[in-house]
Amino acid sequence: MYDRIKGFRDFYPGEMAARRATIDVVEETARGYGFREIGTPALERAELWTDKSGDDIVDELYSFEDQGGRHVTLTPELTPTVARMVVAKQQALSKPIKWFSTRPFWRYEQVQQGRQREFYQTNVDIFGSSEPEADAEILAWAADALTGLGLTGEHFEFRISHRDILGGVLESYDTDLDTDAAIRAVDKSDKLSQVEYHDLLIGAGLTADQAAEFADLIAGGDLEDVEAFADSERVTDAVENLQNVLAAAEDFGAREYCTISLETARGLDYYTGVVFECFDSTGEVSRSIFGGGRYDDLIESFGGQPTPAVGVAPGHATLSLLCQRAGVWPEEEVQTEYYVLQVGDTRTEAARISRDLRETGHVVETDVAGRSFGAQLNYADSINAETVVIVGEQDLENDEVTIKDMESGDQIQVPVDSFPGDLERPTIDDFE
RNA sequence: UCCGGGUUGGGGUAGUGGUUAUCCUUCAGCCUUGUGGAGGCUGAGACGCGGGUUCGAUUCUCGCACCCGGACCCA
Structure with a gap:
């Protein structure tokens, strides 16, 4: 008997039948919007990640030197690969570019509920449109995919925000602020006590009064309050953009699943505009089911023409958990x-x-x-x-x-x- | 990397420092070259791995692997 590798899973026919049915729903929904399927390599040059994120990231990669002396890695995510593909054929591709793919990714991480070292995601992205309709179409696809699986508004919600709102409000404080630290604090606020949260904000450079004021403002989630408070072009533009996205989402049938949540920050990486995360409404699945957002600068940073982009990537492990809790996971049997x-x-x-x-x-x-x-x-x-x-x-x-x-x-x-x-x-x- | 809980046939379990390791289920065959979801019979199949203590370890102990939660992290 040989052991399985930790964090890697076998799927026997019964469970695989349920996974296949789920993947089919998700992908057919994407096809219905005209997203086109792409195929991508399991292996990429490790530089795709180390150049951007530093060598520390190697600890979380399945990377090695191949027989030709190349430093390669199993891909931990799709985005750099897609960015590479877009840049390589930028002139030839008609815009907007709308692609999807379902495939495994690999990260050397600690195994937890809903998180394995080999995991499957369906990535859905739009390149070449900065219009709110593109953001809204991503939201609409995600909502359609989830409802197509039998889920309803009782089971999930999209918490939606805009990167420039948090950043802009923080900017409006005329103090020497560690903005990244403050945003990180907001992102964690869910898991922290009020005191811990405020302490982190103070650590980032706010006074105690400012921290309390800021925390209340963000938690309140009232866009007009935020706009009035910051009184800056950046925040005003962000609020307007977020409202435009939500208005389009209304027409696309996805507005009812969206909640404005300015505490949703989505890390710090390449997101630039609207960001959102899907949560289990019942709170039984504690971490976010998946997230997405706008990343307008990434293609340019990969050496391409400036190209706006927005996308989302549901992971099938968390999707499966959500469906099981909701009682809509397909029967695990062969037919x-x-x-x-x-x-x-x-x-x-x-x-x-x-x-x-x-x-x-x-x-x-x-x-x-x-x-x-x-x-x-x-x-x-x-x-x-x-x-x-x-x-x-x-x-x-x-x-x-x-x-x-x-x-x-x-x-x-x-x-x-x-x-x-x-x-x-x-x-x-x-x-x- | 860290913290907690686990690991006995394929699945679920009982149990013990010492005979042939319990029961349920499953699987295969037969009763039954012509009827499954009922019964009977026969068979298959387990103490996670390695070291230590011991005359003897599945049992005690240590390490490791894997599993389940969680922390950190989450591109």
């Missing part, structure tokens, strides 16, 4: 439409029937193990076969086969020549 049961030397006829049934797109199994009647029926039951076609020597003597409905146990003899005939989905009901 089979027909089992063609052979008794005696009936392979030729059984094969013909199996092939005919598969022609019309059905899942059809037949015996490949030389098993007895009882054992075959047992197996048919175990694979959830809906209909069993018994091709037996006795039936064939009368030029018949037996159709058996597995749920009711009812069965009926039908002429072998008329099965499956022209029927798309023959069941016992067609012959009674």
Whole structure:
């Protein structure tokens, strides 16, 4: 016996069937918006990450030197790869560029609930539009994908904010402020006590009074208050942009899932405008389900023409947790439409029937193990076969086969020549 | 990297410093070359790995691996 690698998972057919159904919903929703699927390498040059984030990040990468002496890494996220792809063909690609992909990523991290070292994400991005409609379309896609999975507004919410609101309000204090530290404090405020939160803000350079005032303002989430308080062009523009995105989201059917939450900061990295995170409304899944936002500077920083971008990337592990808590996770079982049961030397006829049934797109199994009647029926039951076609020597003597409905146990003899005939989905009901 | 809790056939479990490790389930075959979801019989299958203590360790002990939570982190 060999052990699995920690943080890597096997998916057996039952669970995989549920995952496949979920991925299909998410991807079909993206196709419906005209997002086009792309394929990307598992391995990239490590410089894609170390150049931007420093060598410390290597600790969290599955990176190594390959036989050609290249410093490579399993990709921990899609964004740099997509940015590279956009830059490489920037002139050739018609805008806006709307891409999606579902695939695994790898990070050497501590394993926790909803977080493995190999994990799957569906990335959905729009490049080449700075209009609020692009942000709203990302939100609308995410909302459609989740509702398509059977979730409702009772199960999830998008907490939405704008990077320039926090930054702009902080800027309006005329003190020497560590803005990044303050934003980091806001991002963590959920998990901190009020005292700890205020202490962090004070540590970033605010006075105690300012910290309390700032915390109240941000927690209040009232855009007009914020705008009036900061009284700066940057904040005014940000508020207007956020309101425009929400207005578009209204038309796109996603507004009802959005809550303004200025405490949502989404880290510090490449986000530049609207940011949002999806949360479990019941609070049972404590961390955010996924996040997204606008990153208008990234393409340029990868050597391309300035190109606005907005995207989101739901992880399938947290998505699965959310669906399970909500009771809408698909049944974890395999499905089979027909089992063609052979008794005696009936392979030729059984094969013909199996092939005919598969022609019309059905899942059809037949015996490949030389098993007895009882054992075959047992197996048919175990694979959830809906209909069993018994091709037996006795039936064939009368030029018949037996159709058996597995749920009711009812069965009926039908002429072998008329099965499956022209029927798309023959069941016992067609012959009674 | 750190903290807590775990690990006995495929799954779920009982138990013990010393005979053949308990029970349920599962799987395979048979009873039954013609009827699964009922029964009977037969069979398969486990003390996570390594070191230590001991005459003897699945049991005590240490380390490691893996699992479940959590902290940090989260591009």
